[in-house]
Every structure is written in C-alpha cells, then in structure tokens.
Amino acid sequence: MKNAMSANPYRPWPARITSIIDLTAKEKLFEFRLIDSAIREGFRHTAGQFVELSLFGIGEAPISISSAPSKQGFIELCVRASGSVTGALHRMKCGDIVGLRGPFGRGFPxxxxxxxxxxxxxxxxxxxxxxxxxxxxxxxxxxxxxxxxxxxxxxxxxxxxxxxxxxxxxxxxxxxxxxxxxxxxxxxxxxxxxxxxxxxxxxxxxxxxxxxxxxxxxxxxxxxxxxxxxxxxxxxxxxFERQMKCGMGKCGHCAVGHQYICVDGPVFNYWEAKNIQGAI
Ligand SMILES: Cc1cc2nc3c(=O)[nH]c(=O)nc-3n(C[C@H](O)[C@H](O)[C@H](O)COP(=O)(O)OP(=O)(O)OC[C@H]3O[C@@H](n4cnc5c(N)ncnc54)[C@H](O)[C@@H]3O)c2cc1C
Ligand code: FES
CATH class of the missing domain: 3.40.50.80 (Nucleotide-binding domain of ferredoxin-NADP reductase (FNR) module)
Known part of the structure; x- marks a missing residue:
C-alpha cells in the first residue's frame, strides 16, 4: 500500500466489508473498502499479489487479491473457510471492519x-x-x-x-x-x-x-x-503458496533456499520455480 504503508508496514489499515457473495459451500467472495481515503487512493496492485488480512484479536492470513487492478476503490478477496482467521471472516457481515496490509509480492508480468x-x-x-x-x-x-x-x-x-x-x-x-x-x-x-x-x-x-x-x-x-x-x-x-507471517521478507517463515516466497513470488517463471525445493 503506497505512501502510508511506508510509515509502518506492520500496521493493518481498517477496511469495511461492503459485499459478501456465497460462491460455493466453502468459499465466499468479500469486497472491502479501505476506510482512509488517502490509503484507498494510494492502493495499487498487480494481478497475482496478495494482502495480509487481519481479524482483530484472532490473527492474520495471506489472501490473493481477486479483483482486477482496474477496479479501484474496492478490493475483492475470495476466501475458503479453512481455519481460525478465514473461518471467523466467513461469520462476519457487511459493514464489519477488518485490517489489511499490502499489497505484497510479485504478481504476473x-x-x-x-x-x-x-x-x-x-x-x-x-x-x-x-x-x-x-x-x-x-x-x-x-x-x-x-x-x-x-x-x-x-x-x-x-x-x-x-x-x-x-x-x-x-x-x-x-x-x-x-x-x-x-x-x-x-x-x-x-x-x-x-x-x-x-x-x-x-x-x-x-x-x-x-x-x-x-x-x-x-x-x-x-x-x-x-x-x-x-x-x-x-x-x-x-x-505458489507457503506458510507466511510478515509478507515482506522479514520473518523468514516463507523462505525456501535463498528465496522468500512473499517477496520473490508468489508468482515465478518456470526456471525460478525449478530452484524452489518441492515446488515442481
Ligand atoms: C500467497 C498466498 C495467497 C493465498 N491466497 C488465498 C486465497 O486467495 N484464498 C484463500 O482462501 N486462501 C488463500 N491462501 C491460503 C490462506 O492463507 C490459508 O488458508 C490461511 O492462512 C489459513 O488461515 P486461518 O487462520 O484461517 O487458518 P489456520 O487456523 O492458520 O490454519 C488452517 C490450516 O491451514 C494450514 N495453512 C495455513 N497457512 C497455509 C498456507 N499458506 N498454505 C497451505 N496451508 C496453510 C494450517 O497449517 C492449518 O492446517 C493463500 C496463501 C498464500 C501464502
Ligand atoms: S512471510 Fe515473512 S519472510 Fe516471507
């Protein structure tokens, strides 16, 4: 997230849930709007990047951005209920507030x-x-x-x-x-x-x-x-997906060999992927 993220990249920015669509029994599509207008206007992502989604008092989870970069002002995340953060998100309603950090990683070229x-x-x-x-x-x-x-x-x-x-x-x-x-x-x-x-x-x-x-x-x-x-x-x-924490190359959780999936990826070309142990 440009500008404001550079102040403290660990601080999640509040975002309001503006729409929830049931996609299947396990997945929902959530639309969020960042509350601070300066942060919202500075938010630019490329397809393939992800955000860290925070539910206050529960935790964080990395989630890919599903909306196109051209859809400005709103961020869509398609989330499968698979654990504590994603399960709690599935129980939330329109109007509820979550935290977002990002966008992180390298997307498609x-x-x-x-x-x-x-x-x-x-x-x-x-x-x-x-x-x-x-x-x-x-x-x-x-x-x-x-x-x-x-x-x-x-x-x-x-x-x-x-x-x-x-x-x-x-x-x-x-x-x-x-x-x-x-x-x-x-x-x-x-x-x-x-x-x-x-x-x-x-x-x-x-x-x-x-x-x-x-x-x-x-x-x-x-x-x-x-x-x-x-x-x-x-x-x-x-x-590729790997267990992540910081999302920005600091904590080492996603390290595979000399690469951090969160900053060097999550999108890799074939030759880069060949060097990631267990990837392909
Ligand atoms: C770059 C990236 C993009 C992702 N995009 C999406 C997305 O668009 N939509 C979506 O629903 N999920 C996505 N995920 C997966 C999502 O981050 C995990 O399912 C999430 O962390 C689970 O958090 P939780 O607190 O709900 O579950 P937890 O309670 O933490 O864990 C539930 C189970 O999932 C396992 N798990 C946790 N993280 C991962 C992971 N990264 N990969 C595989 N298993 C994991 C745990 O070991 C545990 O068994 C993405 C992951 C990464 C790394
Ligand atoms: S998630 Fe912390 S270094 Fe990649």
Missing amino acids: FEEMRGHDVLLVAGGLGIAPLKSLINHIHDERHDFGKVTIAYGSRTPADIMFLDQFKMWQHRQDFDLHLLVSQPDDEWTGEVGYVTQCFEGLRVNPLRTYGAIVGPPVMYKSVIEEMRKKGISYDMIYMS
Whole structure:
C-alpha cells in the first residue's frame, strides 16, 4: 500500500466489508473498502499479489487479491473457510471492519504478457488469484491476442464464479474450458482433470504466455502439456503458496533456499520455480 504503508508496514489499515457473495459451500467472495481515503487512493496492485488480512484479536492470513487492478476503490478477496482467521471472516457481515496490509509480492508480468496470446490454467481455489489476471486482461482485451482459460474443479458445485464464466462462454474472444472431474447427472460440460482439454487447444507457441495456479499436484502435468504445445519455459508462470507471517521478507517463515516466497513470488517463471525445493 503506497505512501502510508511506508510509515509502518506492520500496521493493518481498517477496511469495511461492503459485499459478501456465497460462491460455493466453502468459499465466499468479500469486497472491502479501505476506510482512509488517502490509503484507498494510494492502493495499487498487480494481478497475482496478495494482502495480509487481519481479524482483530484472532490473527492474520495471506489472501490473493481477486479483483482486477482496474477496479479501484474496492478490493475483492475470495476466501475458503479453512481455519481460525478465514473461518471467523466467513461469520462476519457487511459493514464489519477488518485490517489489511499490502499489497505484497510479485504478481504476473502483465506488461510482458501484453501483445501476446495467453493460456490461463486454474485448478480449485487457484481461480482466486487468476481471476484478477483474467479481469485485467478482460479490461484491456484489445491489447491481447487469443485468450484461453481452462478451469478445473472437482464437482459442478465447486465451480466458483460460474455466472461470470457462463457469460464469457458466449463470447467469441474467450476460449473457455470448464472441466469437472466428478460430474453429476446434470453436468453437460467437459469432464476430467484440467489437462484433459489440452488436446483440442490450438496454441501458437511463439506468442503464448502460460499462467498456472492450483493445487501443487496440478503443476507438473500442466507444465508438461504446455511444453507439448511448444510453449517456451521462459513464458510459463505459476503462483505458489507457503506458510507466511510478515509478507515482506522479514520473518523468514516463507523462505525456501535463498528465496522468500512473499517477496520473490508468489508468482515465478518456470526456471525460478525449478530452484524452489518441492515446488515442481
Ligand atoms: C500467497 C498466498 C495467497 C493465498 N491466497 C488465498 C486465497 O486467495 N484464498 C484463500 O482462501 N486462501 C488463500 N491462501 C491460503 C490462506 O492463507 C490459508 O488458508 C490461511 O492462512 C489459513 O488461515 P486461518 O487462520 O484461517 O487458518 P489456520 O487456523 O492458520 O490454519 C488452517 C490450516 O491451514 C494450514 N495453512 C495455513 N497457512 C497455509 C498456507 N499458506 N498454505 C497451505 N496451508 C496453510 C494450517 O497449517 C492449518 O492446517 C493463500 C496463501 C498464500 C501464502
Ligand atoms: S512471510 Fe515473512 S519472510 Fe516471507
């Protein structure tokens, strides 16, 4: 958070919950508005960055920003209830106050991607950070070539942002693939893991950037499929999660070898990720 964060980067800034949308049984989309107008106006993020969300008296948790950088004045976080902070957030209401620090980390190389085709692949909750990138590309669609989005969920009930995806499915300028590995009787879409759709994808390897966010088990197979399509390792980016505390390279909680996931990442290209133990 520019300016004011530089005064004391450990101090969370109060933000009001302005909207809560149930996405699935486990995930909700929260919209926040920073209360201090100077902080709010100074807040600039890139897709792939995260904030530290504080619930006073409970604790902090790192959460990816789901809204596009172009959505100014509001910050969206898509949160799965998985423990003390995220569980307590799920019990909060519109109008309640939380704390936010950030934005932190290195996001996707949006400017580098501009002018190229993009192949964006998400699994499960990985759609949260990727949605920020998808929305940013959507807002500046004329600057991109072919946009392909592949999003895999376990069941149809686990799909987040279904309404938005349904809208995009009808657009000629988005090639959208929604897959579920455990379909129900009503599912008429694609079935399988997210890699299943690669066979039918037409990719120009010379001008395509790949972006991957999902559960750790997904990365190897998606990278392999991207390589089969001829996409250069240099143009494959991915985001990682590790246990974090400070979010800004001070406490060492997220250190892997000589890298801090919170400042050197969470987005890395393939070659950088190769040097992170246990990443891919
Ligand atoms: C860069 C980054 C971005 C993230 N983005 C999102 C997001 O957009 N939406 C979202 O719902 N979650 C996201 N997470 C995960 C989220 O931070 C953890 O689930 C959260 O810290 C849990 O906090 P808690 O207090 O609710 O749970 P706790 O009570 O602290 O822990 C619940 C369980 O989750 C485990 N855990 C804690 N932190 C992590 C972690 N970082 N990765 C894996 N397991 C963990 C704990 O060991 C424990 O078993 C992100 C994590 C990182 C590092
Ligand atoms: S979270 Fe403290 S160094 Fe990364």
